[in-house]
Amino acid sequence: MSLLDLFRRRNSAPVARERLQVLLAHERAAGGGSDLVAVLYEEILAVIARHMSVDREKVQVKLDRGSSVSTLEIDIEVPELVVKRVA
């Protein structure tokens, strides 16, 4: 183990602190109650379902909660679209 290694190893606490700050900021904002992501997801799906039939099994949802921005990725496999050429 090199000295640098040793130094790095002693410093996991700041990482822990940063992870907790981000996590708790999100959990407190949620107020322990409503599940914003779940609500968003349902509503987005409903909108899309009005225009085409979607297989719920084929919907992938990915979330990354960051300290300043979070990203919500909803990946919906759209059934084959019949493209009609304009005559």
Added chain:
Amino acid sequence: MAKVIVVTSGKGGVGKTTSTAALGAALAQLGQSVVVVDFDVGLRNLDLVMGAERRVVFDLINVVQGDAKLAQALIRDKRLENLSLLPASQTRDKDALTAEGVARVVAELREKFDWVLCDSPAGIETGATLAMRHADAAVVVTNPEVSSVRDSDRIIGLLDAKTLRAEKGERMEKHLLLTRYDAARPARGEMLKTEDVLEILSIPLLGIIPESEEVLRSSNVGTPVTLGSPASAAARAYMDAAKRLAGETVAMTVWADRKGLIGKWFGRKVA
């Protein structure tokens, strides 16, 4: 054939979540497909220990209640593609878990993975009994300390009475995982010896996990110890235990971290 394992203890804070993450990662490192499931509804922590806390969208309760598909709630590990996490809900309580819902989810997980590792909440209430309900085998996490041993004994009793296997009159496989073990203390007569614990609980020993700073460091950074510090004593001990769980015969070694050079120079002050 998938194997469902409950990681349980009765007593709180003995190392269930740490062990679920480390054993799950170790089995995945051995090439198995693994899912770790957090049954500690309302107090989830497995996501943090696995480093996936920012990526939780749906959870066990959503799947149990049919609000989300299993595939949508599973979070695939970023380091090991054959390791997944099914997080617990942080906002609900344990009453949201229904026996039928859990049965359905576990059955579905059995189809997808080789190993289903269930991180039980502490205690002997609904959460703990539902976590063990469908298990084929149990890892009983115990510290070499009187109240932990007593609570493990109670849990062993429940495993032999309240699980589906027990109700069908089948044998419930149980393994003892001794954690937070400090070799110096039993030697000084300050702590129960491994033999004492084994004799009292009389279930086979799966492994001895040393008390280790690496475990704390791993939780801090959100990487199971077998992945983040594979050469550490705790990681080696968990890797050995995972191999035994998978049926390999591995000699029982009490691993200890070697003190580095600086540790030697300054003696105990540094350590």
